Amino acid sequence: MGSESPVGRPGTCFTNMIHDTITKYHAAVATIAGAIELFETVGMPARGLSVRTRAEYSSDLREFSRFLENAGFSQLGELSRHHLQAFQAHLDRRGLRPSSCRRKTQTLKVFCRFLKQEGIHASNIASELIPPRVPAREPRFLSEVEYKELLRACSYHPRDSALIELLLQTGMRLSEVASLTWKDIELPAKVTADPDNAGFARILRKGGKTAQVPLNHKVCRALQNWQQARRTRRGAEHPAVFLSKYGQPMSKRAIQETVAKYLTVVGITGASVHTLRHTMATHHIARGTDLKTMQETLGHANLATTALYVSLAKQAQRKALQEHAL
Numbered sequence: 001m002g003s004e005s006p007v008g009r010p011g012t013c014f015t016n017m018i019h020d021t022i023t024k025y026h027a028a029v030a031t032i033a034g035a036i037e038l039f040e041t042v043g044m045p046a047r048g049l050s051v052r053t054r055a056e057y058s059s060d061l062r063e064f065s066r067f068l069e070n071a072g073f074s075q076l077g078e079l080s081r082h083h084l085q086a087f088q089a090h091l092d093r094r095g096l097r098p099s100s101c102r103r104k105t106q107t108l109k110v111f112c113r114f115l116k117q118e119g120i121h122a123s124n125i126a127s128e129l130i131p132p133r134v135p136a137r138e139p140r141f142l143s144e145v146e147y148k149e150l151l152r153a154c155s156y157h158p159r160d161s162a163l164i165e166l167l168l169q170t171g172m173r174l175s176e177v178a179s180l181t182w183k184d185i186e187l188p189a190k191v192t193a194d195p196d197n198a199g200f201a202r203i204l205r206k207g208g209k210t211a212q213v214p215l216n217h218k219v220c221r222a223l224q225n226w227q228q229a230r231r232t233r234r235g236a237e238h239p240a241v242f243l244s245k246y247g248q249p250m251s252k253r254a255i256q257e258t259v260a261k262y263l264t265v266v267g268i269t270g271a272s273v274h275t276l277r278h279t280m281a282t283h284h285i286a287r288g289t290d291l292k293t294m295q296e297t298l299g300h301a302n303l304a305t306t307a308l309y310v311s312l313a314k315q316a317q318r319k320a321l322q323e324h325a326l
Contacts, residue, residue, distance in 0.1 A: 029120045032068060035076050036061045036111070043114040060107035076115075081125045084108055088132070098134045105131040139278040140270050141312055143319045147279055149266040160258055162219075162226035163242055163250075166201075167259070167273060169219040171280035171298050174273045176203040178252045181239040182227075191220045199223075205299045213297060278312070286313035286320075 029035045039061070044054050067087050068074065087108070091101045112126035142150065147168060154160040166177060184202045191197075199215035215223070223241075230236055235247020242250040250258070259273045281294055295306040 029076055029115075031074050032065050032076050032079060033074070035115060035120060036065055038120075039111055039114055043111075043118075056103065057107050057110070060104045061111055063104070064108065076121065079121070079125065081129065084112075084126055084129050088129075092132075098132050102131045102134050105129060139282075139308075139312065140275050141278040141282040141316065142268065142271060142275060143316070143323060144283070145323050146266070146268050147276075147283075150262055150268065153262045153265050158222075158226040158229035159242060160262065162222040163255065163258060164262065164276070165219045165222040166215075167276040168280055169216055170201065170213050171277040172201075172203060172213065173277065173299075174252050174255060176205070177242070178250065178255055179204060180241040182241055183239060185215075185223065185241065187215070187220050187224055187227075191217050191224060193217045209299075211296075211299055278309075281306070281309045282312040282316050285309050286316040 029038055036058075040054070040058055044057065049057070064087055067090055068079075068083060071083075071086070073079070073083065088101065088105060091104060096104075109126040109129055109131075112121070112124050112129075115121035116124040150164065151161070151168070154164050163177070166172065180201065180203070186200045188197045188199055191199075194217075197217070199220040201213045201215055203211055203213055205211050226241075230243065233243065233247065234245070235243050238247060238249065240249035242255070244250050244254055256273050259276070263269075263271050277298070281298060284294060285291070291303060291306050291310075294300075294309070295303050298306060300306045
């Protein structure tokens with residue numbers, strides 16, 4: 001008790017400890033390397049960053065520190081926006097991808113904001129730093145040959161066949177599929193290719209809106225086969241449409257892994273669950289489905305977003321002419 005004064009006020013020992021901590025704190029950030037270490041030990045944990053993001057931030061900042069040291073700068077007080085821009089130019093000369101340069105610039109902005117917030121640097125010197133623009137990549141879609149191979153690969157597994165047919169035939173998002181229950185599904189009494197005999201799925205769109213998506217005869221038949229097969233499976237009474245082998249609803253991660261497994265089996269690279277959404281939209285537009293119908297089916301708020309698939313549809317047509325050469 002001797003180290004504390006009455007009414008809980010800190011005593012001499014406690015005050016000295018605080019003083020020593022503050023002194024060590026400011027001494028550690030006299031250099032750029034020290035500031036980076038402080039950001040790693042204090043700034044990153046306070047922000048709850050993922051392990052991967054922490055590793056990327058540390059790598060980027062240490063690369064920045066080496067660049068400055070090679071240029072003869074090591075003191076934090078010397079750091080200015082000029083040094084940040086010089087580092088950006090250095091990255092550009094190295095020929096790094098725009099996405100990598102953008103990430104490293106973002107790291108600098110987070111780091112400099114931390115220095116300003118902690119009172120370590122007088123101003124946020126990265127506040128006006130402009131990240132490089134990353135050119136938009138065209139969405140990956142599967143050719144007709146690829147998606148038919150994918151469907152054949154999963155055709156012997158009722159659940160996986162229904163899952164991939166649903167993704168491919170409707171263009172649903174991963175989250176929409178993962179949340180489906182049998183109450184959301186309406187299948188016709190008898191599945192036929194009659195245009196007036198389609199099924200429906202009620203899904204929850206972005207923003208909380210409910211939509212009704214048509215289910216064609218191919219996905220209806222696949223769902224019907226899965227519905228029959230799961231009656232003898234564990235968790236058959238569960239309302240979720242897609243169940244794991246343990247009888248629990250398939251998570252989004254499990255769905256991703258299932259699709260990835262079959263993509264690997266048939267040797268399709270650079271594709272994912274979302275690729276099936278792009279595939280559905282691209283081939284429908286290539287075959288004449290109008291943009292307004294595709295906009296409503298995909299749940300796009302803006303028709304311009306759907307119109308991006310027009311150029312992809314032309315690519316699909318060229319691929320089809322090659323693949324089906326007479």
